[in-house]
Amino acid sequence: MKKYVYPSEISGTIAAPSSKSVMQRAIAASLLAEGESRITNPSFCDDSLAAMRVAEGLGAAVEKKSDSVIIRGGINPVTDTLNCGESGLCIRMFTPIAALTGKRMVLTGEGSLTSRPVSGIEGALGQLGVSVKSNNTLLPIEVSSILKGGTAAIDGSMSSQFLTGLLMALPLAEKDSVIKVDNLKSREYIDITIDVLKKFGIRVDNHGYNEFKIPGRQKYTSTDIAVEGDWSGAAFLLCAGAIAGSVSVTGLNSESCQPDRAVITALRKCGAGVTVEKNVIHVKSGSLRGFEFDATECPDLFPPLAALAFYCKGETVIWGAGRLKHKESDRGAAIISEFKKIGGTVKIDKDCMIIRGSSLTGGLTDSHGDHRMAMACAIAAMGSSDAVEIDHAECINKSYNEFYDDMIKLGAEIK
Incomplete structure (x- = not known):
């Protein structure tokens, strides 16, 4: 698709x-x-x-x-x-x-x-x-x-x-x-x-x-359990808000154990407007600047932060690139190849990914069957000069079935 x-x-x-x-x-x-x-x-x-x-x-x-x-x-x-x-x-x-x-x-x-x-x-x-x-x-x-x-x-x-x-x-x-x-x-x-x-x-x-x-011979007790909001998926929405307007995401626990809540730290470092309320995170675009961020403990943040970094003036350095090899794709190589196709400047040097703020031009990309790559290409398109075409775009169903629908609700034009 x-x-x-x-x-x-x-x-x-x-x-x-x-x-x-x-x-x-x-x-x-x-x-x-x-x-x-x-x-x-x-x-x-x-x-x-x-x-x-x-x-x-x-x-x-x-x-x-x-x-x-x-x-x-x-x-x-x-x-x-x-x-x-x-x-x-x-x-x-x-x-x-x-x-x-x-x-x-x-x-x-x-x-x-x-x-x-x-x-x-x-x-x-x-x-x-x-x-x-x-x-x-x-x-x-x-x-x-x-x-x-x-x-x-x-x-x-x-x-x-x-x-x-x-x-x-x-x-x-x-x-x-x-x-x-x-x-x-x-x-x-x-x-x-x-x-x-x-x-x-x-x-x-x-x-x-x-x-x-771990003591053995224990017994699980059945219970009711509520699933909290997903910081990994929400990171794409929040970064999209920083790139192209504003967004409020509900259902997020700012004290969650999920490591990808660290996206808030990265957004603040780059100059986006961030407000944290109980179960709601507000992000709006601002004068964005290059930033340094260690994603070793949260490597799933590489795709949304890479998309964000192209709209930040100067150079962004994200550490932890060594953890990208065995994801749904070779995610480091995929970020380099796909963003270069639409005008991005990005490279990996040992354990860090280096991204220079660029004017993205739009063009044809491939998700590599990687749900996070598809979403990264989509939010990168928000500020590009022309449309971004994403091949194998259906792979978002792996983690976030409603992603395109949610982006459309926020005002994105997606066909």
């Missing part, structure tokens, strides 16, 4: 999308809890739907309503193959959970997920008593024999998602567990995991993000 996004001035108020990060964790916890759990303000993006299908495959009954999802939990697999779609969190979180069954289970994926390595999963689960086999470190991944617990060491430098899976599965293991983690990135996503676990009655002891102690 193609989208044509025209230079536009935007204004208005829009609700933030629901957090798929919280949603997927709530689905997994509801699966592990006997009884009925209710998830309100749910996300129905592709990644969340994939998590629901996996939960159903593992034995949960899932009922989708317009404003909630009801899950009756309990692991009793009805299939031996689980398709995680294109969700990296889904594959890394549900692999340890599938190993609780003690049965042979095969986890597969689609699209870009099939080329993302799963080598860290194999090594750690092997240390915890699980027989694991992958396709030369790629999907599909097969687990057999039961997750017993114990001690394991993992590398957290590429992603915290597999640690999330261990923290969710190991409370149900026979033995107590200790997970030692080296160089953990995106620590605040682990805070989200632990917060969800607490809501379901599960205890995990975090010792400085280097060691996690």
